[in-house]
Structures are given as C-alpha cells and as structure tokens.
Amino acid sequence: MPEACLVLHLDSEEQAVRVTTLAHAFRRFVHLLNTLRDLVPQQKLDWLVKDLGKGSVHLAVSPIAETVVGERICYIAEDGLAALENGNLNACLPEDTIRAAKALAELAYKTKTRMVVSGPRRRVQLTLQTAKTADQILHAFWEDLGSVEGRLEMVTVHEKNQFNVYDELTGHCICCYFKPELLEKVKAGLKKRVSVSGLIRYAATGRLAQVVAESIDVLSDDSKLPSIEEMIGVAPNITNGLPLEDYLRRLKDEW
Numbered sequence: 574m575p576e577a578c579l580v581l582h583l584d585s586e587e588q589a590v591r592v593t594t595l596a597h598a599f600r601r602f603v604h605l606l607n608t609l610r611d612l613v614p615q616q617k618l619d620w621l622v623k624d625l626g627k628g629s630v631h632l633a634v635s636p637i638a639e640t641v642v643g644e645r646i647c648y649i650a651e652d653g654l655a656a657l658e659n660g661n662l663n664a665c666l667p668e669d670t671i672r673a674a675k676a677l678a679e680l681a682y683k684t685k686t687r688m689v690v691s692g693p694r695r696r697v698q699l700t701l702q703t704a705k706t707a708d709q710i711l712h713a714f715w716e717d718l719g720s721v722e723g724r725l726e727m728v729t730v731h732e733k734n735q736f737n738v739y740d741e742l743t744g745h746c747i748c749c750y751f752k753p754e755l756l757e758k759v760k761a762g763l764k765k766r767v768s769v770s771g772l773i774r775y776a777a778t779g780r781l782a783q784v785v786a787e788s789i790d791v792l793s794d795d796s797k798l799p800s801i802e803e804m805i806g807v808a809p810n811i812t813n814g815l816p817l818e819d820y821l822r823r824l825k826d827e828w
Contacts, residue, residue, distance in 0.1 A: 576623075576635065576693065577635060577636060577640065577643035577644040577646070577647045577693060578623055578633055578634065578635045578647065578692070578693065579606070579633070579634055579635075579647055579650060579651070579690060579691070579692055580624075580631055580632065580633040580634075580690070580691045580692075581598065581599070581602045581631060581632045581688065581689075581690055582626075582629065582630070582631045582687075582688070582689040582690075582691065582696075583595065583598055583629075583630040583631065583686055583687070583688055584629065584630070584686065584687040584689075585684070585685065585686045585687070586685040586686070586687075590630045590686060591684070594680070594684045594686055595630060597680055597684075598677070598680060598681075598686070598688060599632055601673060601676050601677045601680060602632065602677060602690075603620075604673050604676075605670060605673035605674060605677060606620050606634060608667055608669040608670040608672075608673050609636075609646055609649075609650055609667070609670060610731060611667040611669065611670070611729045611731045611732070611733070611735070612645075612646055612649060612667065612727060612729065613638065613642055613646065613729075618636060618637070618638060618646070619636075619637045620634040620635065620636055620637065621634060621635050621636075621637055622634055623635045644693065647692045647693055648692065648693065648694070649665060649666070649727075650666070650670075650690075650692060651690070651691070651692030651693070651694060651695050651697060652665070653665055653666035653670065653671075653674075654666075654674055654690055654697045654699070654703070655695060655697045656706075657671070657674055657702075657703045657706045657707055658697050658698065658699065658700065658702055658703045658706070659702075659706075660702060660705075660706050661706070661745075662706065662709055662710055662776045662780040662781075662782055663745035663746050663747060663780065663781075663782075664706070664710065664746075665727070665737050665746035665748070667729070667733075667735065668711070668733065668735075668748070669732075671707045671710055671711060672707065672711065674699065674703055674707055675703065675704045675707035675708065675711075677699055677703075678699040678700060678701065678703035678704040678707070679701075679704050681699050681700065682700070682701050682704070709776040709782070710776060710782050710783075714775055714776055715774075715775050716772055716773065716774050716775070717772075717773055717775070718770075718771070718772060718773070719770070719773045720768055720769060720770040720771075720773075721738055721740060721747055721749075721768075721769050721773070721781070721784060722738075722740070722741050722766065722767070722768045722769075722792065723738040723739045723740045723741050723747065723766065723767070724738065724739045724741075724764065724765065724766055724767075725737070725738055725759070725762045725763055725764065725765060725766075725767045725769075725789075726738075726739065726763070726764065728759055728760070728763060730756065733750060734750060734751045734752065734753060734755075734756070734759075735748060735749065735750050735751070736749050736751065736759055736763075737749065738767065738769055738784075740781075741766075745781075747781060747783070747784060748782075748783050748784070749769055749771075749783070749784040749785075749786050750783065750784070750785050750786065751785075751786040751789070752786075755786060755788075755789055758788075758789045758791075759789060761791060762789055762791045765791050765792070766791070766792040766793070767789055767790060767791055767792060768789070768790045768792055769784055769786050769788075769789050770786070770787055770788045770789075770790075771784055771785050771786040771787035771788065772784070772785040772787070
C-alpha cells in the first residue's frame with residue numbers, strides 16, 4: 574500500500590525555479606497542510622519532512638498520526654484537490670483548505686510554475702481551474718431554505734463547527750456548518766442517515782455548495798425498516814386470511 578504522504582512538485586517554465594517562488598510555494602503548501610488539522614480535531618496534527626528533492630524541486634511530507642488516520646487525511650486531500658481541478662463544487666475539504674489551494678494555484682499561474690500535489694493514489698496539477706472552482710464554492714451565488722439527506726461523516730469543531738453529508742441522490746459530499754447547540758444532535762447522527770434543514774447556498778452553476786444547518790434529524794436506515802411480513806405481523810388480519818401474494822394480486826386487480 575502506498576505510504577501516507579503528500580508531495581508538492583515544482584517545475585518552472587524558466588530554466589530553474591526562482592528562490593522567491595520556492596519560498597512562497599513551500600509557505601503556502603505548509604499552510605494548506607495545517608488547515609487539514611480540521612479533519613482530525615481530536616488530534617494535534619503535525620507533519621514530517623520525508624524528502625526534499627535535489628534533482629527536481631519537491632517537498633514530501635507525511636502526517637504524524639496513526640496509520641489509518643494519516644492515510645485518510647492524504648486521501649481526502651488528494652481527492653478534494655482533484656475535485657477542485659475538475660470543477661467539482663462538492664470538494665470535501667475544509668473551507669480554509671479550499672482557500673489555501675486557491676492561493677497555491679494562483680501563485681502557480683502568476684509565477685508560470687507548474688505545481689503538482691501528489692498523494693498515495695494520484696497526482697493533481699493546480700491550475701487556474703482550481704482557483705476558479707474554489708471561488709465558486711467560497712462565494713455562493715444565491716441562498717434558499719431547504720434540506721438535504723445523506724450519511725453524516727467527518728465532524729470537526731476546530732475553529733468552525735462543520736460536518737460532511739454524502740447526498741443520497743448524487744453521492745456528492747456536502748459541507749454543512751452548524752451552531753454549537755446542535756453538537757449533540759450532530760454526534761448522535763454520526764455515521765447515520767440524517768436530514769439537515771437550513772440555509773442552502775448554491776454556486777453560480779446551480780450546484781449545491783454548502784448548508785448552514787438549523788436542524789438535524791436522524792433517519793431510519795433502510796436495513797432497519799420493517800419488511801412486509803413484519804408489518805403484517807403488526808396487523809395479522811390485513812390480508813383477510815389470504816396468502817400475501819394472492820392478497821397483493823387482488824389489490825392490483827381492484828386498482
């Protein structure tokens with residue numbers, strides 16, 4: 574299995590990368606790494622330098638965390654950056670990480686430097702598309718009241734109260750913010766199907782970008798819903814003594 578590691582690669586259109594560009598790029602990359610601590614608020618996340626490239630300019634770092642946690646952080650980071658570069662408005666990244674990715678992408682454009690972030694599974698080049706998508710996410714086009722349903726995951730209360738919901742209809746990850754008084758309900762809904770109601774922010778493309786939660790309700794999992802046979806057990810005479818198949822056929826004919 575690939576090591577839990579994130580690498581920033583720099584390649585200038587000029588003969589070599591300027592020292593000022595290198596310094597700014599490394600500084601913004603480190604800031605991006607620090608924003609990922611929102612993903613594990615219960616831990617004090619730090620990073621180890623694994624490699625500082627000599628042949629090609631790159632900085633490789635690895636999270637100081639349990640193996641599973643470290644891998645999860647790297648996977649979320651690379652998937653989120655790929656989503657930004659692909660124009661996906663449902664990038665599952667903390668808001669500060671999205672801002673940091675935007676800043677890094679803008680630096681790449683201004684300095685004519687090819688900047689690539691690679692993780693355990695993929696490589697993502699940060700371009701103006703990354704910055705454009707980040708802008709669309711960070712600056713909602715319009716707002717409306719509504720609700721979304723999905724599975725609640727990745728709760729953080731570091732600086733901002735936030736959790737992710739994976740939409741049942743689209744499979745997209747939706748970033749939700751909540752007030753402190755909803756914390757117990759959020760904890761109760763972790764890893765469960767929930768309905769989140771509140772102010773929904775849409776991006777310019779019409780895609781749902783964020784939700785500011787006003788209420789959270791835990792929903793029953795489909796696996797826990799009673800079967801038809803179990804429901805008949807609650808009202809045993811509902812079929813008037815007929816086998817279930819015959820009763821349903823008769824209802825269909827009458828309809």
